[in-house]
Protein backbone atom coordinates (compact mmCIF):
# COMPACT_ATOMS: atom_id res chain seq x y z
CA UNK A 1 0.00 0.00 0.00
CA UNK A 2 1.21 3.50 -0.84
CA UNK A 3 0.33 6.76 0.87
CA UNK A 4 0.81 8.59 -2.42
CA UNK A 5 -2.10 9.53 -4.64
CA UNK A 6 -3.50 6.78 -6.90
CA UNK A 7 -4.31 7.09 -10.60
CA UNK A 8 -7.85 8.19 -9.89
CA UNK A 9 -6.73 11.06 -7.65
CA UNK A 10 -7.45 9.42 -4.30
CA UNK A 11 -5.49 8.91 -1.12
CA UNK A 12 -7.29 5.90 0.28
CA UNK A 13 -10.90 7.02 0.40
CA UNK A 14 -10.08 10.76 0.30
CA UNK A 15 -9.50 13.15 -2.58
CA UNK A 16 -11.10 13.03 -6.01
CA UNK A 17 -12.57 15.97 -7.93
CA UNK A 18 -16.07 16.92 -6.77
CA UNK A 19 -16.62 19.97 -8.93
CA UNK A 20 -19.48 21.67 -10.74
CA UNK A 21 -19.81 20.58 -14.35
CA UNK A 22 -18.87 24.05 -15.58
CA UNK A 23 -15.46 23.74 -13.97
CA UNK A 24 -14.74 20.35 -15.49
CA UNK A 25 -12.90 21.55 -18.65
CA UNK A 26 -10.45 23.69 -16.61
CA UNK A 27 -9.61 20.97 -14.11
CA UNK A 28 -9.46 18.27 -16.79
CA UNK A 29 -7.04 20.31 -18.91
CA UNK A 30 -4.71 20.53 -15.93
CA UNK A 31 -5.19 16.91 -14.85
CA UNK A 32 -4.45 15.48 -18.26
CA UNK A 33 -1.20 17.46 -18.65
CA UNK A 34 0.38 18.21 -15.29
CA UNK A 35 2.47 15.05 -14.94
CA UNK A 36 3.86 15.22 -18.46
CA UNK A 37 4.69 18.91 -18.14
CA UNK A 38 6.42 18.37 -14.81
CA UNK A 39 8.51 15.59 -16.33
CA UNK A 40 9.81 17.76 -19.18
CA UNK A 41 13.49 18.45 -18.81
CA UNK A 42 13.06 22.13 -19.67
CA UNK A 43 10.39 22.47 -17.00
CA UNK A 44 12.56 20.85 -14.34
CA UNK A 45 15.53 22.98 -15.34
CA UNK A 46 13.61 26.22 -15.12
CA UNK A 47 11.94 25.21 -11.83
CA UNK A 48 15.23 24.22 -10.21
CA UNK A 49 17.02 27.33 -11.46
CA UNK A 50 14.36 29.64 -10.01
CA UNK A 51 14.29 27.73 -6.72
CA UNK A 52 18.03 28.24 -6.51
CA UNK A 53 18.52 31.80 -7.71
CA UNK A 54 15.20 33.40 -6.83
CA UNK A 55 13.91 31.51 -3.78
CA UNK A 56 17.36 30.83 -2.29
CA UNK A 57 17.31 27.02 -2.17
CA UNK A 58 18.52 24.69 -0.86
CA UNK A 59 17.40 26.03 2.51
CA UNK A 60 19.71 25.00 5.38
CA UNK A 61 19.07 21.99 7.59
CA UNK A 62 20.11 23.42 10.93
CA UNK A 63 20.95 21.42 14.04
CA UNK A 64 19.30 23.33 16.90
CA UNK A 65 21.80 22.58 19.64
CA UNK A 66 20.38 24.51 22.58
CA UNK A 67 16.79 23.53 21.77
CA UNK A 68 17.92 19.89 21.46
CA UNK A 69 19.68 20.02 24.81
CA UNK A 70 16.57 21.37 26.50
CA UNK A 71 14.41 18.49 25.23
CA UNK A 72 17.11 15.84 25.36
CA UNK A 73 16.81 14.73 21.73
CA UNK A 74 18.33 15.74 18.37
CA UNK A 75 16.27 18.44 16.68
CA UNK A 76 16.98 19.72 13.19
CA UNK A 77 15.14 22.68 11.67
CA UNK A 78 14.48 22.80 7.93
CA UNK A 79 14.77 26.52 7.32
CA UNK A 80 11.88 27.34 4.98
CA UNK A 81 11.68 30.67 6.81
CA UNK A 82 14.72 31.68 4.76
CA UNK A 83 12.88 31.31 1.44
CA UNK A 84 12.15 34.49 -0.49
CA UNK A 85 8.89 35.98 0.90
CA UNK A 86 9.51 34.26 4.24
CA UNK A 87 7.84 30.86 3.97
CA UNK A 88 7.53 27.64 1.98
CA UNK A 89 4.54 28.88 -0.04
CA UNK A 90 6.69 30.29 -2.84
CA UNK A 91 7.96 26.79 -3.79
CA UNK A 92 4.44 26.03 -4.97
CA UNK A 93 3.66 29.37 -6.63
CA UNK A 94 6.89 29.17 -8.67
CA UNK A 95 5.92 25.69 -9.83
CA UNK A 96 2.37 26.67 -10.69
CA UNK A 97 3.26 29.84 -12.60
CA UNK A 98 5.60 27.76 -14.78
CA UNK A 99 2.76 25.25 -15.23
CA UNK A 100 0.40 28.09 -16.20
CA UNK A 101 2.83 29.31 -18.85
CA UNK A 102 3.23 25.82 -20.33
CA UNK A 103 -0.59 25.64 -20.54
CA UNK A 104 -0.63 28.95 -22.45
CA UNK A 105 -2.36 30.93 -19.68
CA UNK A 106 -1.88 34.69 -19.32
CA UNK A 107 -4.01 35.53 -16.30
CA UNK A 108 -3.60 34.23 -12.74
CA UNK A 109 -6.18 34.11 -9.97
CA UNK A 110 -5.72 33.04 -6.37
CA UNK A 111 -7.54 33.01 -3.05
CA UNK A 112 -5.91 34.10 0.17
CA UNK A 113 -6.80 34.13 3.86
CA UNK A 114 -4.07 35.81 5.85
CA UNK A 115 -2.50 37.05 2.64
CA UNK A 116 0.62 34.88 2.64
CA UNK A 117 -0.40 32.86 -0.40
CA UNK A 118 -1.66 36.05 -2.08
CA UNK A 119 1.76 37.62 -1.62
CA UNK A 120 3.58 34.51 -2.88
CA UNK A 121 1.32 34.49 -5.95
CA UNK A 122 1.63 38.22 -6.61
CA UNK A 123 5.40 37.81 -6.34
CA UNK A 124 5.70 35.18 -9.06
CA UNK A 125 3.24 37.08 -11.28
CA UNK A 126 5.49 40.14 -11.05
CA UNK A 127 8.45 37.90 -11.84
CA UNK A 128 6.74 36.57 -14.97
CA UNK A 129 4.88 39.72 -15.98
CA UNK A 130 1.46 38.08 -15.66
CA UNK A 131 -1.84 39.64 -14.63
CA UNK A 132 -2.72 38.71 -11.03
CA UNK A 133 -6.09 38.84 -9.30
CA UNK A 134 -6.32 37.84 -5.65
CA UNK A 135 -9.66 37.19 -3.94
CA UNK A 136 -9.65 37.93 -0.24
CA UNK A 137 -12.44 38.08 2.34
CA UNK A 138 -13.43 41.66 3.20
CA UNK A 139 -12.80 40.96 6.89
CA UNK A 140 -9.34 39.55 6.13
CA UNK A 141 -8.52 42.63 4.04
CA UNK A 142 -9.11 44.73 7.13
CA UNK A 143 -7.16 42.38 9.42
CA UNK A 144 -4.16 41.90 7.13
CA UNK A 145 -3.40 45.38 5.84
CA UNK A 146 0.39 44.91 5.41
CA UNK A 147 -0.08 41.91 3.12
CA UNK A 148 -2.73 43.76 1.10
CA UNK A 149 -0.20 46.58 0.65
CA UNK A 150 2.47 44.08 -0.42
CA UNK A 151 0.20 42.55 -3.05
CA UNK A 152 -0.63 46.00 -4.41
CA UNK A 153 3.06 46.96 -4.59
CA UNK A 154 3.67 43.76 -6.51
CA UNK A 155 1.06 44.84 -9.05
CA UNK A 156 -1.82 42.53 -8.08
CA UNK A 157 -5.49 43.47 -7.94
CA UNK A 158 -7.08 42.50 -4.62
CA UNK A 159 -10.83 41.89 -4.86
CA UNK A 160 -12.82 41.70 -1.61
CA UNK A 161 -15.20 38.75 -1.10
CA UNK A 162 -18.35 40.24 0.38
CA UNK A 163 -20.49 37.13 0.82
CA UNK A 164 -20.90 34.76 3.78
CA UNK A 165 -18.49 35.22 6.66
CA UNK A 166 -16.27 37.31 4.33
CA UNK A 167 -13.19 35.16 5.05
CA UNK A 168 -11.10 32.50 3.30
CA UNK A 169 -13.86 30.10 2.23
CA UNK A 170 -15.82 32.95 0.65
CA UNK A 171 -12.70 34.17 -1.18
CA UNK A 172 -12.26 30.61 -2.50
CA UNK A 173 -15.84 30.57 -3.76
CA UNK A 174 -15.24 33.86 -5.61
CA UNK A 175 -12.04 32.52 -7.18
CA UNK A 176 -13.88 29.41 -8.40
CA UNK A 177 -16.62 31.61 -9.87
CA UNK A 178 -14.00 33.66 -11.71
CA UNK A 179 -12.38 30.51 -13.11
CA UNK A 180 -15.69 29.20 -14.41
CA UNK A 181 -16.16 32.51 -16.26
CA UNK A 182 -12.61 32.57 -17.66
CA UNK A 183 -11.79 29.01 -18.67
CA UNK A 184 -9.43 29.73 -21.57
CA UNK A 185 -6.83 32.27 -20.46
CA UNK A 186 -6.82 31.82 -16.67
CA UNK A 187 -4.97 29.51 -14.26
CA UNK A 188 -6.08 29.24 -10.63
CA UNK A 189 -3.11 28.93 -8.26
CA UNK A 190 -4.34 27.09 -5.16
CA UNK A 191 -2.14 27.66 -2.10
CA UNK A 192 -2.14 24.30 -0.32
CA UNK A 193 -2.62 20.57 -0.86
CA UNK A 194 -6.38 21.06 -1.09
CA UNK A 195 -8.92 21.40 -3.89
CA UNK A 196 -9.89 18.92 -6.61
CA UNK A 197 -7.41 16.41 -8.04
CA UNK A 198 -4.78 17.10 -9.39
CA UNK A 199 -4.13 20.08 -7.07
CA UNK A 200 -3.24 18.17 -3.88
CA UNK A 201 -0.76 15.98 -5.75
CA UNK A 202 0.67 18.79 -7.87
CA UNK A 203 1.22 21.06 -4.87
CA UNK A 204 2.72 18.17 -2.86
CA UNK A 205 5.14 17.47 -5.72
CA UNK A 206 6.25 21.12 -5.90
CA UNK A 207 6.77 21.18 -2.12
CA UNK A 208 8.52 17.79 -2.11
CA UNK A 209 11.80 19.61 -2.77
CA UNK A 210 11.83 20.05 1.03
CA UNK A 211 12.23 16.34 1.86
CA UNK A 212 14.38 15.78 -1.21
CA UNK A 213 16.91 18.24 0.20
CA UNK A 214 16.65 16.79 3.72
CA UNK A 215 17.73 13.35 2.44
CA UNK A 216 21.02 14.72 1.11
CA UNK A 217 21.59 17.10 4.01
CA UNK A 218 20.91 14.52 6.70
CA UNK A 219 23.18 12.01 5.00
CA UNK A 220 25.95 14.58 5.32
CA UNK A 221 25.25 15.35 8.97
CA UNK A 222 24.07 12.03 10.41
CA UNK A 223 25.28 9.48 7.89
CA UNK A 224 21.72 8.48 7.00
CA UNK A 225 18.97 9.83 4.75
CA UNK A 226 16.10 8.98 7.06
CA UNK A 227 15.33 10.80 10.29
CA UNK A 228 13.34 9.05 13.02
CA UNK A 229 10.57 11.65 12.78
CA UNK A 230 9.43 14.44 10.50
CA UNK A 231 7.19 17.08 12.07
CA UNK A 232 5.10 19.89 10.55
CA UNK A 233 2.15 22.11 11.35
CA UNK A 234 -0.94 21.51 9.22
CA UNK A 235 -3.26 24.21 7.95
CA UNK A 236 -4.24 22.84 4.56
CA UNK A 237 -1.10 20.73 4.73
CA UNK A 238 1.38 21.90 2.08
CA UNK A 239 4.50 22.41 4.20
CA UNK A 240 3.68 19.09 5.86
CA UNK A 241 3.25 17.33 2.50
CA UNK A 242 6.62 18.74 1.46
CA UNK A 243 8.54 17.38 4.44
CA UNK A 244 6.65 14.03 4.46
CA UNK A 245 6.74 13.38 0.71
CA UNK A 246 9.85 11.23 0.28
CA UNK A 247 9.24 9.50 3.63
CA UNK A 248 5.56 8.61 3.19
CA UNK A 249 6.29 5.05 2.14
CA UNK A 250 9.21 4.54 4.53
CA UNK A 251 7.59 3.07 7.65
CA UNK A 252 10.78 3.52 9.66
CA UNK A 253 10.24 7.31 9.53
CA UNK A 254 7.59 8.53 11.98
CA UNK A 255 5.26 11.23 10.71
CA UNK A 256 3.86 13.83 13.10
CA UNK A 257 1.17 16.34 12.12
CA UNK A 258 0.43 19.30 14.38
CA UNK A 259 -2.92 21.08 14.27
CA UNK A 260 -4.15 24.25 15.95
CA UNK A 261 -6.32 23.58 19.00
CA UNK A 262 -7.04 27.32 19.34
CA UNK A 263 -8.46 27.95 22.81
CA UNK A 264 -8.85 24.18 23.31
CA UNK A 265 -10.09 21.38 21.06
CA UNK A 266 -13.60 21.29 22.55
CA UNK A 267 -14.12 25.00 23.25
CA UNK A 268 -15.80 25.73 19.93
CA UNK A 269 -12.83 27.94 19.06
CA UNK A 270 -10.41 25.58 17.38
CA UNK A 271 -9.04 24.38 14.06
CA UNK A 272 -8.20 20.81 15.09
CA UNK A 273 -9.69 19.16 12.02
CA UNK A 274 -8.58 15.58 12.68
CA UNK A 275 -10.11 15.59 16.17
CA UNK A 276 -13.32 17.41 15.24
CA UNK A 277 -13.74 16.79 11.53
CA UNK A 278 -16.04 14.41 9.73
CA UNK A 279 -15.97 13.19 6.18
CA UNK A 280 -17.33 15.69 3.71
CA UNK A 281 -16.59 17.66 0.59
CA UNK A 282 -14.88 21.02 0.64
CA UNK A 283 -13.47 22.94 -2.31
CA UNK A 284 -13.77 20.00 -4.65
CA UNK A 285 -12.23 17.24 -2.59
CA UNK A 286 -13.50 14.56 -0.23
CA UNK A 287 -11.70 14.92 3.05
CA UNK A 288 -12.14 15.55 6.78
CA UNK A 289 -13.66 18.88 7.67
CA UNK A 290 -15.24 20.66 10.60
CA UNK A 291 -18.99 20.83 10.06
CA UNK A 292 -22.29 21.06 11.89
CA UNK A 293 -24.74 18.14 12.23
CA UNK A 294 -26.42 19.13 8.99
CA UNK A 295 -23.18 19.56 7.06
CA UNK A 296 -22.59 23.33 7.20
CA UNK A 297 -18.91 24.20 7.39
CA UNK A 298 -17.90 25.45 10.84
CA UNK A 299 -15.88 28.65 11.07
CA UNK A 300 -12.47 27.60 12.43
CA UNK A 301 -10.41 29.57 14.92
CA UNK A 302 -6.69 29.80 15.64
CA UNK A 303 -4.40 32.62 16.77
CA UNK A 304 -2.40 31.89 13.62
CA UNK A 305 -4.17 32.95 10.45
CA UNK A 306 -2.40 30.26 8.39
CA UNK A 307 -3.87 27.37 10.38
CA UNK A 308 -7.53 28.36 10.61
CA UNK A 309 -8.76 26.32 7.67
CA UNK A 310 -11.81 24.11 8.36
CA UNK A 311 -10.45 21.12 6.40
CA UNK A 312 -7.18 19.32 5.76
CA UNK A 313 -5.83 18.02 2.48
CA UNK A 314 -6.89 14.50 1.43
CA UNK A 315 -3.33 13.16 1.85
CA UNK A 316 -3.46 14.10 5.51
CA UNK A 317 -7.01 12.82 6.01
CA UNK A 318 -5.72 9.46 4.79
CA UNK A 319 -2.60 9.62 7.00
CA UNK A 320 -4.93 10.22 9.94
CA UNK A 321 -7.50 7.57 9.05
CA UNK A 322 -4.88 4.88 8.44
CA UNK A 323 -2.85 5.78 11.51
CA UNK A 324 0.29 6.37 9.41
CA UNK A 325 0.73 9.79 11.01
CA UNK A 326 0.44 10.79 14.64
CA UNK A 327 -1.77 13.89 15.07
CA UNK A 328 -1.17 16.31 17.93
CA UNK A 329 -3.11 19.52 18.60
CA UNK A 330 -1.57 22.54 20.27
CA UNK A 331 -3.36 25.50 21.86
CA UNK A 332 -2.72 29.18 21.12
CA UNK A 333 -1.01 29.60 24.50
CA UNK A 334 1.36 26.65 24.09
CA UNK A 335 2.26 27.74 20.56
CA UNK A 336 3.03 31.29 21.64
CA UNK A 337 5.26 30.00 24.46
CA UNK A 338 7.16 27.76 22.03
CA UNK A 339 7.65 30.66 19.59
CA UNK A 340 9.20 32.76 22.33
CA UNK A 341 11.33 29.83 23.47
CA UNK A 342 12.84 29.21 20.03
CA UNK A 343 13.58 32.93 19.72
CA UNK A 344 15.43 32.82 23.04
CA UNK A 345 17.25 29.53 22.56
CA UNK A 346 18.20 29.75 18.88
CA UNK A 347 17.82 33.37 17.76
CA UNK A 348 15.12 32.39 15.30
CA UNK A 349 11.68 34.05 15.51
CA UNK A 350 9.23 31.60 13.90
CA UNK A 351 5.84 32.19 12.30
CA UNK A 352 3.06 31.37 14.77
CA UNK A 353 1.95 28.50 12.50
CA UNK A 354 5.40 26.97 12.92
CA UNK A 355 5.36 27.61 16.68
CA UNK A 356 2.62 24.99 16.94
CA UNK A 357 5.00 22.32 15.61
CA UNK A 358 7.72 23.45 18.03
CA UNK A 359 5.36 23.16 21.01
CA UNK A 360 4.99 19.37 20.88
CA UNK A 361 8.22 18.78 22.83
CA UNK A 362 6.59 19.80 26.11
CA UNK A 363 4.33 16.74 26.00
CA UNK A 364 5.65 14.39 23.29
CA UNK A 365 8.86 12.79 24.53
CA UNK A 366 11.56 11.49 22.22
CA UNK A 367 14.62 9.31 22.83
CA UNK A 368 17.99 10.93 23.33
CA UNK A 369 19.38 9.64 20.03
CA UNK A 370 16.21 10.23 17.97
CA UNK A 371 16.69 12.52 14.99
CA UNK A 372 13.64 14.78 14.72
CA UNK A 373 13.33 17.14 11.73
CA UNK A 374 10.86 19.99 12.06
CA UNK A 375 9.70 22.04 9.13
CA UNK A 376 10.35 25.64 10.12
CA UNK A 377 7.69 26.71 7.66
CA UNK A 378 8.00 30.49 8.00
CA UNK A 379 9.47 33.46 9.81
CA UNK A 380 7.72 35.51 12.45
CA UNK A 381 8.00 39.01 10.99
CA UNK A 382 4.41 38.92 9.77
CA UNK A 383 3.26 37.94 13.26
CA UNK A 384 5.13 40.58 15.21
CA UNK A 385 1.95 42.46 16.15
CA UNK A 386 0.37 39.30 17.53
CA UNK A 387 3.52 38.53 19.54
CA UNK A 388 3.63 42.15 20.79
CA UNK A 389 0.02 42.07 22.00
CA UNK A 390 0.28 38.61 23.51
CA UNK A 391 3.50 39.17 25.46
CA UNK A 392 3.06 42.90 26.08
CA UNK A 393 6.41 43.55 24.41
Ligand SMILES: *Cc1c(COP(=O)(O)O)cnc(C)c1O
Pocket residue numbers: 087088089116191192193233234235236237238239240306307351353354377378379
Ligand atom coordinates in the same frame (compact mmCIF):
# COMPACT_ATOMS: atom_id res chain seq x y z
C1 LIG B 1 0.33 29.21 5.13
C2 LIG B 1 1.28 28.76 6.16
C3 LIG B 1 1.12 27.55 6.83
C4 LIG B 1 -0.06 26.65 6.64
O1 LIG B 1 -0.25 26.18 5.34
P1 LIG B 1 0.08 24.67 4.94
O2 LIG B 1 -0.49 24.53 3.58
O3 LIG B 1 -0.58 23.79 5.94
O4 LIG B 1 1.55 24.52 4.97
C5 LIG B 1 2.09 27.15 7.74
N1 LIG B 1 3.16 27.93 8.01
C6 LIG B 1 3.34 29.12 7.40
C7 LIG B 1 4.54 29.94 7.74
C8 LIG B 1 2.41 29.58 6.46
O5 LIG B 1 2.60 30.78 5.86
